[in-house]
Amino acid sequence: MTVLAIDLGGSHAACALVRAGGILASKTISAAGGAGLKDLLPSVNKALLELMRSAGIDCAHCSAVVMGFPGIAVARERRVVATNAKFDDAPDLDLVAWFKDTLELPFLIENDARLALLGEAVYGAARGARDAVMITLGTGIGGAAMLDGRLIQSGHGLAGTIGGHLPLSMYGRTCTCGNIGCAESEGSTFFLPVVYREQPGGAEGALAGRKAIGFAELFEAAEAGDKPARSALDHCIRAWAVLTVGLIHMYDPEVVVLGGSVMKREAQILPRLQQYVKEHAWTPGRTVPLRVAALGSDAALLGAIPLAEYSL
Numbered sequence: 088m089t090v091l092a093i094d095l096g097g098s099h100a101a102c103a104l105v106r107a108g109g110i111l112a113s114k115t116i117s118a119a120g121g122a123g124l125k126d127l128l129p130s131v132n133k134a135l136l137e138l139m140r141s142a143g144i145d146c147a148h149c150s151a152v153v154m155g156f157p158g159i160a161v162a163r164e165r166r167v168v169a170t171n172a173k174f175d176d177a178p179d180l181d182l183v184a185w186f187k188d189t190l191e192l193p194f195l196i197e198n199d200a201r202l203a204l205l206g207e208a209v210y211g212a213a214r215g216a217r218d219a220v221m222i223t224l225g226t227g228i229g230g231a232a233m234l235d236g237r238l239i240q241s242g243h244g245l246a247g248t249i250g251g252h253l254p255l256s257m258y259g260r261t262c263t264c265g266n267i268g269c270a271e272s273e274g275s276t277f278f279l280p281v282v283y284r285e286q287p288g289g290a291e292g293a294l295a296g297r298k299a300i301g302f303a304e305l306f307e308a309a310e311a312g313d314k315p316a317r318s319a320l321d322h323c324i325r326a327w328a329v330l331t332v333g334l335i336h337m338y339d340p341e342v343v344v345l346g347g348s349v350m351k352r353e354a355q356i357l358p359r360l361q362q363y364v365k366e367h368a369w370t371p372g373r374t375v376p377l378r379v380a381a382l383g384s385d386a387a388l389l390g391a392i393p394l395a396e397y398s399l
Contacts, residue, residue: 089148091135091192092391094155094199094384097173097226100127102134103388104142104149108210110388112138123176132189151399152186153391155199157227161244162197162398168244171227171263195398198248199387200229201238203380206390207344208233211381216341220250220334221380224302224327224347227251227263228271232338237397247338251275255329274326276301279319286318302349324356328363335368335375346380353379 089111094101096118103113114134118127135152139145156177158170167177186194197205204213204221213219217236223229230250232239239247251271252264259268260281272278279300283289292315293308294300302323308316331343343364350356357377365374382389 088150088392088395089144090150090391090395091138091152091190092155092388093131093135093152094202094387095124095157095174096199097157100131100134101384101388102131102138103385103391104135104138104144105388105391107392108389110385111144112142113388114138124174125176125180127174128185135190146190146192149190149192151193151195151395152190153202153394154182154194154196155202155387155390156196157199157229159244159248160196160198161242162195162238162394163240165194165196167196193399195391195394197238197390197394198229198231198244200250201231201248202390202394203229203346203382203386204231204233204344204390205238205393206382206386206388207346207380208236209393210389211386212344212378213342218338218340219342219344220338220340221344221346222250222327222331222334223380224275224345224349226276228275228330230330230334232334232340234338250330250334253330253333253337255326255333270326270330274323274330279305279323282322283315283319286315286322289315289319292316302352306352306355324359325363327356328360328367331360331364331377332368335364335370339370340375343375343377344380345377346383346386350379 089106092103092105098119100118101115104111157173159168183194200223207213219233221231228251232247252269254268256268260272262269262272293313309320
């Protein structure tokens, strides 16, 4: 089976021609500037056509177009239900009809973190596990869950999708989703400047004047001796640990996979998370292992194959 895969992000769209665990060709296009999905679709279509031409494949040899979307999607209805300030026009678009008209192919859609978990379950760090959870750490925090080899499905698309919006604190800050104390509001890149400034000495720290702070900068500042950076880093790692235990209690996975560029600091992060899970997760007779995602940014693209295999 060969599929055309699209992984939408806040600033880019990764497009690929994928077959049985391998990417035949790929291209990333810009999605910056606040444009809606409707305005981006012609560029996506152009990129997909270029990939097919470069590989000597046409639409007749492809089974479907599969999209990973950074929001809530109902896979069985093949539509977007809700967004969080990313491609807010998507719920009003008939994507099934659009791709049928332009490429004459069936269209499938899934939340991007869920699609990444599918990729990791079939080809990566969760391979062989029937029950698995994935947490993606980045601008936001994504969460996905699989039970008995299948992604959890619910009528409204929420089940097993919004793990990053599991509340960690009754008295936390307001999240972008409107809830209070979400994992995302306590440990994501988007909220990192706020988290940093709230630490003791944060108003005068090395990163105090930054409107945006990445985890790479936070680690560097912490290693240089900046006390607010060390405190903010501890806060975020504890938030990730509490979230991990919460998802373990919710889904009872065989393995938890952690993805996102912050996991380049695996040596500083993973042992602390694993120790917290060992001490606090109620899993009698066992400790759930934590693993770093093996497929990197290709996970959702590779997840397009198993999604198409059991959806078509």
